[in-house]
Amino acid sequence: MDKLEEITSDGVAVCQPGLRLGQLESEARKKGWELRMYPSTLVKASVGGFLAGGSGGIGSVAHGGLRDFDTVRAFEVVTMEKKPRVVLHEGPAVHEILHAWGTNGILTRIWFALTPAVEWMQLTAAFSTYEEAFQFAESIATGNTWTKRLATVFEWPIPSFFTPIKRLVRADKSLVLIMIAASQADALHAAAIAAGGEVTFTGAFDGPRTQPLLSDYTWNHTTLWAMKADPAYTYLQCGFSLTECREQFRKLRERYGQEILFHIEFMKNGDGVVIPGAIPLVRFSTEERLNDMIAFCRSIGVFVANPHVNYLEDGGRFRPDNIQLLAKQRYDPRGLLNPGKMISFRKQVVTK
Numbered sequence: 001m002d003k004l005e006e007i008t009s010d011g012v013a014v015c016q017p018g019l020r021l022g023q024l025e026s027e028a029r030k031k032g033w034e035l036r037m038y039p040s041t042l043v044k045a046s047v048g049g050f051l052a053g054g055s056g057g058i059g060s061v062a063h064g065g066l067r068d069f070d071t072v073r074a075f076e077v078v079t080m081e082k083k084p085r086v087v088l089h090e091g092p093a094v095h096e097i098l099h100a101w102g103t104n105g106i107l108t109r110i111w112f113a114l115t116p117a118v119e120w121m122q123l124t125a126a127f128s129t130y131e132e133a134f135q136f137a138e139s140i141a142t143g144n145t146w147t148k149r150l151a152t153v154f155e156w157p158i159p160s161f162f163t164p165i166k167r168l169v170r171a172d173k174s175l176v177l178i179m180i181a182a183s184q185a186d187a188l189h190a191a192a193i194a195a196g197g198e199v200t201f202t203g204a205f206d207g208p209r210t211q212p213l214l215s216d217y218t219w220n221h222t223t224l225w226a227m228k229a230d231p232a233y234t235y236l237q238c239g240f241s242l243t244e245c246r247e248q249f250r251k252l253r254e255r256y257g258q259e260i261l262f263h264i265e266f267m268k269n270g271d272g273v274v275i276p277g278a279i280p281l282v283r284f285s286t287e288e289r290l291n292d293m294i295a296f297c298r299s300i301g302v303f304v305a306n307p308h309v310n311y312l313e314d315g316g317r318f319r320p321d322n323i324q325l326l327a328k329q330r331y332d333p334r335g336l337l338n339p340g341k342m343i344s345f346r347k348q349v350v351t352k
């Protein structure tokens with residue numbers, strides 16, 4: 001079920017869940033549209049898998065996450081009842097199913113809002129310190145005049161893990177990755193130099209097959225590259241405070257040293273404010289130490305969506321109003337879909 005049925009005149013892709021996001025991006029660009037946001041798994045990930053298991057990615061700096069701004073317009077869900085039904089979820093009702101890992105229904109048809117296509121350029125810049133790199137990326141990410149799709153910061157030694165793009169990396173320096181409207185590429189280049197950076201690469205983005213594709217090193221692909229270099233690395237999913245983040249970075253560094261390495265992905269939150277989202281790398285030693293770090297983050301106001309639990313409720317995306325659970329009780333009363341993933345669910349005795 002991988003068909004793109006149509007792209008409507010107002011930029012909504014109507015598709016089946018198995019359609020690859022990379023293919024949708026390519027097809028949409030031909031018609032003057034593009035994905036609002038996509039995961040770093042762009043080429044292989046499906047639209048259905050992204051809606052059920054993902055949250056955001058490249059583009060989120062401008063368009064927020066999957067749950068924001070009506071990006072997921074509607075979908076049809078097939079229920080796991082004795083007599084299956086096809087139920088249309090539109091508007092706020094999509095949140096009953098979104099990011100519930102297929103626990104409460106099977107997406108079969110999706111209305112996914114796009115945005116007008118932009119001619120993008122990719123740029124990397126190296127900075128002597130993490131503070132300088134962060135400051136520069138923050139000014140681009142939060143500056144209203146910049147049209148951007150990606151604003152990422154890696155402190156050293158994270159860039160050393162990116163072996164295929166070694167030539168873009170400078171030893172001992174933090175690296176910033178930006179996707180910017182081509183019309184602003186020269187201005188961005190000048191801004192990077194003025195901020196003390198060395199521009200190590202600029203190149204056009206020509207769809208998912210672009211090489212190098214900078215998004216291959218961002219979001220959770222960063223973690224993948226780190227784990228390839230050293231399997232002791234793991235990660236957290238964090239949201240830093242826009243106003244307190246420097247103090248939060250300082251406190252974390254003071255307590256954990258190089259056990260935590262800063263990887264920032266700027267993203268717009270549901271209120272329309274661009275904040276430093278983060279997928280910091282963590283050098284794993286013990287479960288206690290990892291839990292201590294999560295608790296400490298939360299104690300200093302850093303949001304953590306814990307990726308180290310394999311059930312929905314503690315992962316940071318469970319809805320406090322329980323609408324995902326209520327949908328499961330309605331649509332999958334026997335608990336056949338992804339059993340064990342939603343631990344608050346209790347099977348109902350169905351006699352007929």
Ligand SMILES: Cc1cc2nc3c(=O)[nH]c(=O)nc-3n(C[C@H](O)[C@H](O)[C@H](O)COP(=O)(O)OP(=O)(O)OC[C@H]3O[C@@H](n4cnc5c(N)ncnc54)[C@H](O)[C@@H]3O)c2cc1C
Pocket residue numbers: 017038039040041044045046047048049050051052053054055056057058101102103105106107108218219220221224338
């Ligand atoms: C290296 C790496 C990088 C990643 N980067 C990101 C990122 O940047 N942003 C992000 O949000 N996520 C990221 N992810 C998580 C995930 O890979 C993506 O969200 C991706 O979109 C999942 O798509 P998929 O087609 O591979 O889904 P799958 O892994 O096949 O499925 C994901 C979940 O959705 C369920 N599902 C699939 N299809 C349906 C359907 N039709 N109906 C109901 N449930 C369904 C599956 O049962 C499963 O629980 C990353 C993962 C990895 C391993």
